[in-house]
Amino acid sequence: MPDVILRKTVSVVEEIYHEGGPVAEIPHRRGSVLAIIRNPFAHRYEPDIQGFIDDLRPLGLQMAQKLVDLLGGPDKIEGYGKGALIGEGGExxxxxxxxxxxxxxxxxxxxxCNAIVPSTKKVGGVGARLDVPITHINAAYVRSHFDSMEVGCNDAPRADEMALALVMTTGPRIHSRSGGLEAADIIGKDGLR
Structure with missing residues (x-):
């Protein structure tokens, strides 16, 4: 399969102290790492693309490690999600x-982490933005952790590129009070509850 050709990465960390309610002593943190790579399948239909999955694995690990480090270590992470923006020359x-x-x-x-990692993807032009869904790492039904983070880059994805995103959070939304399953009540056997 083709090599993974990385043009650049974009890392963002948000620290949210309040959204109009009480100010938190410890902010809720959301972070993302976006990797802009060449799309080896741009501008043509290629029937056999699965081999590129294995080629992307080292990049995924590098991005995940960077994100975990940015947010303070693996024990701080409570939510995650992923996404991909594909340039106009791709599908x-x-x-x-x-x-x-x-x-x-x-x-x-x-x-x-028992829960499936939520995901989104779309084809878009330069400067396109993507809302990456986020759920709790151990139970997808934990309502306090339903969130999203917008990712993007002003000069990507170009027509022959992909922008691949990982997102993590350190806890529930800053003023979560919508009920439902709480993180403290997770049984953690099926990734849902």
């Missing part, structure tokens, strides 16, 4: 190649 299926390398990279670095 939506190219974004699906990120599912395993992105998701398994985060799961490999976190001590316990």
């Amino acid at each position: 939506l299926e190219h974004g699906a190649l990120w599912h395993a390398p992105g998701g398994y990279a985060m799961r490999e670095l976190l001590p316990v």
Whole structure:
């Protein structure tokens, strides 16, 4: 398969102290790492693309490690998500190649994570933005951790590029009070509850 050609990465960390309510002593943190790579399948239909999944695995691990470090270590992470923006010369299926390398990279670095990593993808032009969904790492039904983080880059993805994203959070939304399953009540056997 083709080599992974990385043009640049973009890392963002948000520290959220309040959203109009009481100010938190410890801010809620959301972080993302976005990797802009060449799309080896741009401008043509390629029937056999699955081999590129394995080529993306080292990049996924590098990005996940950087994100874990930015947010203070694996024991701080409570939420995650992933996504892919595909440049106009590519197709939506190219974004699906990120599912395993992105998701398994985060799961490999976190001590316990039973929930599936939520995902999104789309084809877009230069400057496109993507809302990456976030759920709790051990139970997808934990409502306090339903969140998203917008990712993007002003000069990407170009027509022959992909922008691959990983997102993590350190806890629930800053003023979570919508009920439902609480993190303290997770049984953690099925990745849902």
